Every structure is written in C-alpha cells, then in structure tokens.
Amino acid sequence: MMRGLAVLGIVLLLGGLAALIWPAITVTRTEKAVDLGPIEVTTEDRDTIPLPPVFGIAAAATGVALIAMSRRRA
Numbered sequence: 001m002m003r004g005l006a007v008l009g010i011v012l013l014l015g016g017l018a019a020l021i022w023p024a025i026t027v028t029r030t031e032k033a034v035d036l037g038p039i040e041v042t043t044e045d046r047d048t049i050p051l052p053p054v055f056g057i058a059a060a061a062t063g064v065a066l067i068a069m070s071r072r073r074a
Helices: 002-021 053-073
Strands: 024-036 039-050
Touching: 002 053
Parallel strands: none
Antiparallel strands: 024 039
C-alpha cells in the first residue's frame, strides 16, 4: 500500500509541476460543416482551458505529502 501512495504522490507532483509550466490546455475539435457526396468541408474549433496556478500548487503539495507519508511508514 505504501508503494501505491508513493506512485500516486509522484504522479500528482509531476502533474502539478506540469500545470504550473503549461498554464492552459488547448483542445482542437474537427466538425463537418458540409457533406455533399464526395465534397466535404470541415471546420476546426480550438478551445483553450485555463488552469489556475492554485491547482498546480495544490497537486504538487499533495504529491509531496503523499511521498513523505509513504517514506515514513516504510
């Protein structure tokens, strides 16, 4: 069980640091606009999802706490 806490802590730590490095996620969706037999027109729609810095800090801090808990009990 302690090994699982350490792995979860590492994942949270890395995810939190990644959220601090890249403060937004861009998602691209492709949709069909017109479909007339062999002729097809598509459009691309880009959405940007901002990640607040508090999210990255909280995830990283939780990861560090889980790693510390797993080392104390091991």
